[in-house]
Amino acid sequence: MEVFVDGSAGVACTWEYTSGVEVGFVDADGVERSGPLASWWAEPFALASPVRPFASFKGQENFTGEYWASTSRTHVGYESWVERDAAMALDFDPAVVALASQPFRLAWMDGKRERGHTPDYFARLLDGTGVIVDVRPENLVDKATAEVFAFTSRICEVAGWQFRYVGDLHQPYRANLRWLARYRHGRCHRAPVADRLREFFADPLPLLAGAERVGDRLAVLPVLYHLLWRHELTADLMTAPLGTGTLVHLTSGGRP
The missing domain is CATH 3.40.1350 (Trna Endonuclease; Chain: A, domain 1)
Known part of the structure; x- marks a missing residue:
């Protein structure tokens, strides 16, 4: 203002x-x-x-x-x-x-x-x-x-x-935000996994398919969500809930 x-x-x-x-x-x-x-x-x-x-x-x-x-x-x-x-x-x-x-x-x-x-x-x-x-x-x-x-x-x-x-945050942004907030803490960051996620998502990929290319989804997904929270990776959070097919890609200006 x-x-x-x-x-x-x-x-x-x-x-x-x-x-x-x-x-x-x-x-x-x-x-x-x-x-x-x-x-x-x-x-x-x-x-x-x-x-x-x-x-x-x-x-x-x-x-x-x-x-x-x-x-x-x-x-x-x-x-x-x-x-x-x-x-x-x-x-x-x-x-x-x-x-x-x-x-x-x-x-x-x-x-x-x-x-x-x-x-x-x-x-x-x-x-x-x-x-x-x-x-x-x-x-x-x-x-x-x-x-x-x-x-x-x-x-x-x-x-x-x-x-x-x-006022009230609108769905699905509210649901996506609540989900990503679970992974906001720095303990969710693992440098080797984060580096590979940045590399694989340099071009848009479906969320789950990209995560599985990096490694075991149980180990990779928390890091992926953490990078989304930190805006190092990006996805459409406004129009649909995050899902396995959500396109995720490296934020503009990020390093692969």
Whole structure:
């Protein structure tokens, strides 16, 4: 998301928009911090601890837990399967280098009413850009929620961050992502097998046929899925579930 600001006067003008916005967070050292957003926007929020606990109790309708992000090698919390899938998609994104859940709480006055919002995730990209991510199924985004998301998006413009709204991931991408995430850990990487997979899949081959040309499928497939997770191999994950006949090939620019 671009920020259309021209000169120091423009910067002052845009920050004036957020002059009443307060931010509270727990920094990388576990210390609680708070104050005007304009004073803290450069904080490394991708290293922050969750600003609130992830509640778990008998009979609750939503599912909470922690997802291990291979990108940052940390656990990030989630409060629903939709949030878990969103965290997984961020972890799969090669542009994301760090990820934190519920990184801070924003508070501001809307007329005479005090409002607050805790974004679901904060991600840091390779180019240094910060990304705020809010996750909610489309059918649960009411007028009040839409207003909060719009306000948060405007704050992101001012701070030079991106804002992303994420709803339910669509099938079959969601199913493919969940499958590949099982092989995201580095323990699935075996260098000799990975080298041969890159060699054989330099040209597109059906997934299983190519794997069997490399060796025993039980030993080769975990490495193949790991390389797909790492984007060293690629396949169509959007239009059909991964299967034995899915065409797999070396990512453009990869080394055979």
